[in-house]
Amino acid sequence: MPAAADFFVPSLRTVAVTRYVTPLREGGSLPALVEADDGFLYVLKFRGAGQGVKALIAELLVGELARALGLRVPELVFADLDVAFGRSEADEEIQDLLRASTGQNLALHYLSGAGTFDPLVTAVAPELAARVVWLDALTLNVDRTVRNTNLLVWHRELWLIDHGAALYVHHAGPDWARAGGARPFPQIKDHVLLPSVPPGALAAADALGHARLTPAQLRATVALVPEGWLAEVFPDVSAAAARADYVHFLETRLAASATFVHEADLARDGLI
Numbered sequence: 001m002p003a004a005a006d007f008f009v010p011s012l013r014t015v016a017v018t019r020y021v022t023p024l025r026e027g028g029s030l031p032a033l034v035e036a037d038d039g040f041l042y043v044l045k046f047r048g049a050g051q052g053v054k055a056l057i058a059e060l061l062v063g064e065l066a067r068a069l070g071l072r073v074p075e076l077v078f079a080d081l082d083v084a085f086g087r088s089e090a091d092e093e094i095q096d097l098l099r100a101s102t103g104q105n106l107a108l109h110y111l112s113g114a115g116t117f118d119p120l121v122t123a124v125a126p127e128l129a130a131r132v133v134w135l136d137a138l139t140l141n142v143d144r145t146v147r148n149t150n151l152l153v154w155h156r157e158l159w160l161i162d163h164g165a166a167l168y169v170h171h172a173g174p175d176w177a178r179a180g181g182a183r184p185f186p187q188i189k190d191h192v193l194l195p196s197v198p199p200g201a202l203a204a205a206d207a208l209g210h211a212r213l214t215p216a217q218l219r220a221t222v223a224l225v226p227e228g229w230l231a232e233v234f235p236d237v238s239a240a241a242a243r244a245d246y247v248h249f250l251e252t253r254l255a256a257s258a259t260f261v262h263e264a265d266l267a268r269d270g271l272i
Contacts, residue, residue, distance in 0.1 A: 079107040
């Protein structure tokens with residue numbers, strides 16, 4: 001693991017989807033298992049799915065912030081989908097989805113043989129649990145509960161997946177970044193790993209988070225978001241302004257971290 005002060009340089013490869021293998025009928029986004037021109041399998045998240053491009057932005061940002069914190073996330077790649085993919089698919093729903101997703105999508109490297117995390121079966125180290133809880137509180141990730149852990153166990157290691165529901169405030173309108181940074185996050189009480197976090201562990205995770213997620217790190221991560229995505233979902237502002245909003249939100253959220261750490265500690269102790 002890199003030292004706390006090390007700068008993590010985020011970067012994403014681009015692959016071309018060459019084969020649609022099978023739909024993964026989980027949740028509302030209808031992701032799919034696909035093969036790319038590098039020979040690897042990926043779980044493809046479609047820009048034309050119900051949650052739209054903002055879900056891809058959240059997936060990208062939270063996944064790479066997790067990586068900067070030293071957490072395990074399957075490799076994220078930009079996945080180009082050719083217009084021809086929608087022509088031979090028999091299922092009309094999937095055909096429509098493929099047609100609406102032509103161009104640049106997002107995909108996660110497929111972890112073959114990985115199992116869904118079960119808190120009754122797999123113990124998680126307190127320091128690791130605290131880092132995941134802290135990240136999810138920072139990014140307002142409502143989707144890491146017992147019902148839907150969005151955690152995998154692969155080669156006996158914990159891997160984080162599916163962050164499209166995080167940063168949900170960016171759906172709120174043009175002033176979302178200024179209104180949401182210091183907001184409470186009561187949903188943290190439902191976090192699947194919160195019972196594994198002992199007293200004091202979140203404070204240590206908070207210190208690590210501030211050391212790793214510097215302003216330069218946040219800017220470098222947000223810079224990964226494609227200009228085309230930003231133009232599609234924020235048509236009234238420039239890409240630079242849209243990126244500045246994400247950086248501002250994350251910096252504001254970090255500045256208020258003592259509040260959400262305290263909130264999570266109270267939730268763990270059953271006080272809220």
